[in-house]
Amino acid sequence: MERAGRTIFSNVDWILISLYAILVILGWLNIYAAVFDEQHKNIFDITQQYGKQMIWIGAAVILAAIILLIDVKFYSAFSYILYGLGIISLIIVFIIGKEISGSRSWFQVGGFGVQPSEFVKFTTSLLLARYISTLHIDLQKTRHLMVALLIIFFPAALILLQNDTGSAIVFSAFMLVLFRFGMPLKYLLIPVAIVLLFLLSLMVDKLILTGIIALILIIPVIRFRRKISRKQVVAAILIALLGVGTVFTVDFVFHRVLEPHQRQRMEVLIGKETDLKGAGYNINQSLIAIGSGRLTGKGYLQGTQTKYDFVPEQSTDFIFCTVGEEWGFLGSLVVIALFVGLLVRIILVAERQRSIFSQAYGYGVACILLFHFAINIGMTLGLVPVIGIPLPFFSYGGSSLWAFTILLFIFIKLDASRYEFL
Amino acid sequence: MSRGFTARKYFILVLIAGIGSALLIRLFFIQVIADKYILSANNNVLRYITQYPARGFVYDRNGKLLVYNEAAYDLMVIPRQIRDFDTTGFCRLLGIDVQTFIEKVEKARKYSSYRPTIFFPQISKENYGFLEEKLFRFPGFYVQPRTLRKYPLAIAAHTVGYIGEVSPAMIERKPYYKSGDYIGISGIEKSYEEILRGKKGMKIRVVDVHNRDMGSFQEGKYDTLPVAGIGLWASLDADLQAYGELLMTNKKGSIVAIEPSSGEILALVTSPSYDPNLLVGQVRSRNYAMLARDTARIPLFNRALMAQYPPGSTFKIVNALIGLHEGILKPTTAFGCPGGFSLGSGKVVKCHAHFSPLQLKQSIQFSCNTYYCHAFRNIIDKGSRKSTRAGYEKWRKQVWDFGFGHKFETDLANELNGNIPSADYYDRFHGKNRWNSYSIISLAIGQGEIGVTPVQLANLCATIANRGFYYPPHIIRAIGKADSLNSKFLKKHVLNIEKEHFDLVVDAMEDVVLAGTATGARMDSISVCGKTGTAQNPHGKDHSIFIAFAPKDNPRIALCVIVENAGFGATWAAPIASLMIEKYLTRKIQRQDLETRMVEGNLLR
Missing domain, CATH: 3.40.710.10 (DD-peptidase/beta-lactamase superfamily)
Known part of the structure; x- marks a missing residue:
């Protein structure tokens, strides 16, 4: 067995670090372009967002170094404590936190805000990995699966209570990790089916939808009635009832449970709401900015839609608009390829781990990043409803950059020490 | 035990690739195939400001002035930029009632929310001075200088003819004209329209989301200067x-x-x-109707x-x-x-x-x-x-x-x-x-x-x-x-x-x-x-x-x-x-x- 070298970089996966570095620097350049104006041309000007982002990046590098320096056993051993600290911080922020645009999810420390929900992502990943890697745990067993789900949804529920729906939904990405480590497929498909059915019910007449569900489930039952067991018939009926139940509770959920702005975002997505000055404004301007980039883009700092503030939240949630407008389809292709490359690399690296803990953690990292990547860019392209979550490494903001850096670098550290695990 | 599910990594790899491809396909459609977004983008940031040239003068055979221009001011409106303001005060300033105000704004909005429309044409020099001081209080309105035809000798009405706002049918036939432009309708004004009118210039300005002027578009590379109309010497004595x-x-x-x-x-x-x-400026349509009604003299x-x-x-x-x-x-x-x-x-x-x-x-x-x-x-x-x-x-x-x-x-x-x-x-x-x-x-x-x-x-x-x-x-x-x-x-x-x-x-x-x-x-x-x-x-x-x-x-x-x-x-x-x-x-x-x-x-x- 090979011993770890003296430097912190021994055995680190340079491909992951390079992809990380490229994405962070591209993010910084695009933040500069997004908020660029003639009076503040200096990219190092720390009164501007890009200047601040530079400081966040510097701090992130120090954080990454510290993570690589800490003994690898710490992450596994302290996973309960870190998770507990995360939960406590979520409760405290609920009491003393600062309310920013409707959600109480920020600590204000001097002039700088910290969002604990960002950091809870890695503590949850750690604990989930620890739980999955415990010897007798089998996710095919309902009891064990319930515990795993509890680990995931306890922090998610607290975040939901803070009114930060977007960050809470991110935790559903862990379902994929559970699936990879043994959770039966149906638990993945049923929520997906319910979400799809929900959207369909908003678009298609309810009776027609009920009829379709009935046909799909009843015809096979009648056709194969001699070959299937009583239990399967009951399951089919239950699924049918669940489906029809979903269809008919949609109105209730849509009008009573969802907030008005969430309702509008859904309506924008399915094309019911077309008020381009109201609820549809963000998406419309985002599409205009990206669409006007054409094949090769308008050139760096030449994007008019983002530079002149037509796109809202252009340095944070809608940072991809700057990429699309100034670098065009080719630039977007490069950015998407970098993300896909990073995700695939994390999966491949995870698969080479000997310890289930490292492997499960790696999947946690990949699933969280995948969810952010898909939802954030999907949102700017009008493919998914507007859910305010950042594009990892790209979006402006210290909290999210650090949280993603910690998330990724713990994995790099775990991987670098893969030979130390038995 | 988890090793038993290794094949499921492919599911996740395929999911990653699938999401990446879906985003790229969507990007390809909106960036490379659709071209409506580039138009919307230009509508967002570019403002085309017409520079009207002075219309050519007309002299008689001995050099006496028959037709010249006098400055007038069109009050323009961009409906999208209208904010709440003292409507009553505004109407009093222009001498119109609130009902007329609402109708005019609606009409302009119907034409375009983003583009300027003439709200009140040809305000005289005196009224303009009065209005200009107060205009800043009424966002969405601005004044565009125009010229009015003047006939110092008031002779040869039929021969010199008159100009008027171009009709929608004419705009369709001759795309040079835009709504609100003036065109010669009869007499010399009509026969020599293309010589007298000169050539409109165009300034392209870039604006931000608040419609603040951010400077000229590409250093004015696409701007054109107006070319003044050419003078005519009529054979009339x-x-x-x-x-x-x-x-x-x-x-x-x-x-x-x-x-x-x-x-x-x-x-x-x-x-x-x-x-x-009589057939100049705001009073034109009223006077024209009056002259047209005179069936005894048919002036x-x-x-x-x-x-x-x-x-x-x-x-x-x-x-x-x-x-x-x-x-x-x-x-x-x-x-x-x-x-x-x-x-x-x-x-x-x-x-x-x-x-x-x-x-x-x-x-x-x-x-x-x-x-x-x-x-x-x-x-x-x-x-x-x-x-x-x-x-x-x-x-x-x-x-x-x-x-x-x-x-x-x-x-x-x-x-x-x-x-x-x-x-x-x-x-x-x-x-x-x-x-x-x-x-x-x-x-x-x-x-x-x-x-x-x-x-x-x-x-x-x-x-x-x-x-x-x-x-x-x-x-x-x-x-x-x-x-x-x-x-x-x-x-x-x-x-x-x-x-x-x-x-x-x-x-x-x-x-x-x-x-x-x-x-x-x-x-x-x-x-x-x-x-x-x-x-x-x-x-x-x-x-x-x-x-x-x-x-x-x-x-x-x-x-x-x-x-x-x-x-x-x-x-x-x-x-x-x-x-x-x-x-x-x-x-x-x-x-x-x-x-x-x-x-x-x-x-x-």
Whole structure:
């Protein structure tokens, strides 16, 4: 067995670090372009967002170094404590936190805000990995699966209570990790089916939808009635009832449970709401900015839609608009390829781990990043409803950059020490 | 145990690849295939600001200003930028009520929320100063300087014409124009629209989401400067025109004066007329409606170019010239006049009292109807051995050559053809081969179905003055520079009638004034040649017609005067013509009494 070298970089996966570095620097350049104006041309000007982002990046590098320096056993051993600290911080922020645009999810420390929900992502990943890697745990067993789900949804529920729906939904990405480590497929498909059915019910007449569900489930039952067991018939009926139940509770959920702005975002997505000055404004301007980039883009700092503030939240949630407008389809292709490359690399690296803990953690990292990547860019392209979550490494903001850096670098550290695990 | 699920990594890898591909496909559609987004992006940030050029001025032949521009200000609105403000105060400032305000904003919004629309056109200089101070309180509104046409002499309204906002139909036909632009609608303004208007410039500005100006687009690479309109020098003599309008006070009719040596129109008087300043700016539509409603005087009707009269006896000259050219008449040809020309079955073309028989010159001098009935019969019947129809067509072609029956197609807006009936017309009217020279004998003396416009008659006079040729009458003598002659219309049209025949006719026309039917036009100092005419009018008193040119040698002015419902040509038209000649040639009127009588004569009752 090979011993770890003296430097912190021994055995680190340079491909992951390079992809990380490229994405962070591209993010910084695009933040500069997004908020660029003639009076503040200096990219190092720390009164501007890009200047601040530079400081966040510097701090992130120090954080990454510290993570690589800490003994690898710490992450596994302290996973309960870190998770507990995360939960406590979520409760405290609920009491003393600062309310920013409707959600109480920020600590204000001097002039700088910290969002604990960002950091809870890695503590949850750690604990989930620890739980999955415990010897007798089998996710095919309902009891064990319930515990795993509890680990995931306890922090998610607290975040939901803070009114930060977007960050809470991110935790559903862990379902994929559970699936990879043994959770039966149906638990993945049923929520997906319910979400799809929900959207369909908003678009298609309810009776027609009920009829379709009935046909799909009843015809096979009648056709194969001699070959299937009583239990399967009951399951089919239950699924049918669940489906029809979903269809008919949609109105209730849509009008009573969802907030008005969430309702509008859904309506924008399915094309019911077309008020381009109201609820549809963000998406419309985002599409205009990206669409006007054409094949090769308008050139760096030449994007008019983002530079002149037509796109809202252009340095944070809608940072991809700057990429699309100034670098065009080719630039977007490069950015998407970098993300896909990073995700695939994390999966491949995870698969080479000997310890289930490292492997499960790696999947946690990949699933969280995948969810952010898909939802954030999907949102700017009008493919998914507007859910305010950042594009990892790209979006402006210290909290999210650090949280993603910690998330990724713990994995790099775990991987670098893969030979130390038995 | 987890090792048992290794295959599930493929599920997740496929999911990653699937999401990446879905995003790329969507990006490809909105970035490479769809092009509506680039248009929307330009709409977002680019503002096209039209730079209006100054419209060209119009001068008379002596450099007197006929049309110029005065600054005015259009109040523009961009509906999207309107914020809450003191609407009542705003309305009071403009002198409109709130209802009108709401309607106007709605109308503008319907056109475009993003683009400027004229909210209140042509605010005068005084009101503008007042408004400008307060405008900052009303977001969404701004002022765009424009120019208004001004007519300092207030003459020749029909000739200079007017401009107005371009119609949607015109915008469709000529994409140069945008809603709210002005275009020449009649007269010189219409004929020379493209020269007068100049070329609009365009400034492209970049704005941010709050519509703040962020500078010019790509350092003004695509900006264009407006090109000012080009000035025109009309052939009109402003003094003569004004004098003509004065003489025609309270009369219906027109005066057309032409410089024979060039075809330049010296005066183009239509009466009743109006002050061209009435059709300018905000008051235009109201005044236009008022003028259009005046069906008794029809002031908007351009009689000089559009009214069609039977030429009456002035047309005898045409028949005399055709007869001479055809050899059917000789200077010595004489016909007796027993007080009329019998058409058989009791019908008679009557003539007035004069000595008989008379030769050609005298027939003009005394305007003998009988003489021309004989002459015309011979022209038609001997013109062709084949048929009346062929003879008639031959005659018609010669009349056509004098400029009758068709437009001159120069720069006279709205001129009409007049009417020299075709043989087909008579075929339809009488039946094929069922008409002969007797059927159309009225044409001999310029009556019947024939219709000529005053400008065509004036051109006939110029042709006679030139002894056989004319330049098509036109109104603009120079473009851009006072001395750059408008050569476009200096195409000499030579008739195939010999000069000696014209000399004979000219002598006769001199006798008309000296001792014939138009002694009222006689002046001691100037040798005037003329011919009276009376156009029969089925609706009332006959129209008085007189054509004249002077001096006899090297004529400088040829004109046609028509006074409607004034009776014989000699009573009103001839004296007015002689006053016009005197005014033009001597610049001073000796015959004050005659002038006063003519000016004060009121034939409108």
